[in-house]
Amino acid sequence: MTEAAARRTPGAPCWVSLIVHGLTATQEFYGNLFGWEFRPGPEELGPYVRALLHGKEVAGIGQLPPDRHLPIAWTTYLATEDADLTAEVIRACGGTVAVGPIVAGSAGRLAIASDPSGAVFGIWQAAAHVGTALAGEPGTPVWNELVTRETSSVAKFYQAVFGFELEAVVSADFDYQTLHLEGRPVAALHGVGHALPRDRGPHWMTYFEVSDTDDAAARVVELGGHVLQPPREGSSGRLATVADPEGAVFTIVRSADR
Incomplete structure (x- = not known):
């Protein structure tokens, strides 16, 4: 069992999350597939849970508002030391920032962006939550x-x-x-x-x-x-x-x- 490094090098993938319509059914699917357990939070992200493996956080799952019909897809988050500055650079380089940067309570600061081809990714400025806390194990x-x-x-x-x-x-x-x-x-x-x-x-x-x-x-x-x-x-x-x-x-x- 390998614990992931505490603070990621800027640019390195540090977290993955999924926003779905049926939060409970999705927890059941991934819980049965990967052995994940779940913990609520942070509240600032609405209905949202963190998936745990051996007590370590490995992924996040949130719930879409009923009136939102966005593509259901896993989102890769890349680490940053300064979400606001990175968001500016994304725009300057031809990308789009769709959400944020916003504060996720004491956990950190995030934004959702897309590259010039339209591929969606997140950026994460860690505070209390540095990202995926377990590496290499099945289910991570x-x-x-x-x-x-x-x-x-x-x-x-x-x-x-x-x-x-x-x-x-x-x-x-x-x-x-x-x-x-x-x-x-x-x-x-x-x-x-x-x-x-x-x-x-x-x-x-x-x-x-x-x-x-x-x-x-x-x-x-x-x-x-x-x-x-x-x-x-x-x-x-x-x-x-x-x-x-x-x-x-x-x-x-x-x-x-x-």
């Missing part, structure tokens, strides 16, 4: 990847806003760039061209660790979710792309180094 987020049409133009945006160093996979038929901070890979950009789902557009994908990908994919279906890409071997391990009952898409993976 282990990787975050932007799925987009092509990486070259959007890579410049993330590099300018967060200072990432870029490392491209040199391949004629594979458009993939890893984002590094302080010499360490923290996330990636994956250009899929025409394979990008038309109903989703560019989006950040959260990868959750599981102990057995095939069993977890079958469990998703038993719990009312869907398998979008069946279990397959990848460079990072055995993975499958799935969706919860409300349609939020995520990837499950048994990492190759486990």
Whole structure:
């Protein structure tokens, strides 16, 4: 069991959250799939719970107001030391800030933004809540990847806003760039061209660790979710792309180094 580092390097993914219509049903789905337990709060975010594994916070789930009909999707949050300054830089570099920055009680300060291609992400300025508190265990987020049409133009945006160093996979038929901070890979950009789902557009994908990908994919279906890409071997391990009952898409993976 590995506890995640206390305060994240600015730019590093530090939290994932999901806003849904049915908070109780969603808790049941993820509780059964990943063994999560839940704790309410912070109140400033409305109906909202934090998912816990072994007593450590690993993700957040909130409830949409009944009159809001937004896409149901996991949101990756990138760490910042100054949410207001980062929001200004996002706008200056061609991105959009849709929400905030707002204060989430004593937990911290957040904003929801999108890059120039339209992919939504969050920024998180930590106070009492530094982010995901457990790493590498089944049921924890282990990787975050932007799925987009092509990486070259959007890579410049993330590099300018967060200072990432870029490392491209040199391949004629594979458009993939890893984002590094302080010499360490923290996330990636994956250009899929025409394979990008038309109903989703560019989006950040959260990868959750599981102990057995095939069993977890079958469990998703038993719990009312869907398998979008069946279990397959990848460079990072055995993975499958799935969706919860409300349609939020995520990837499950048994990492190759486990």
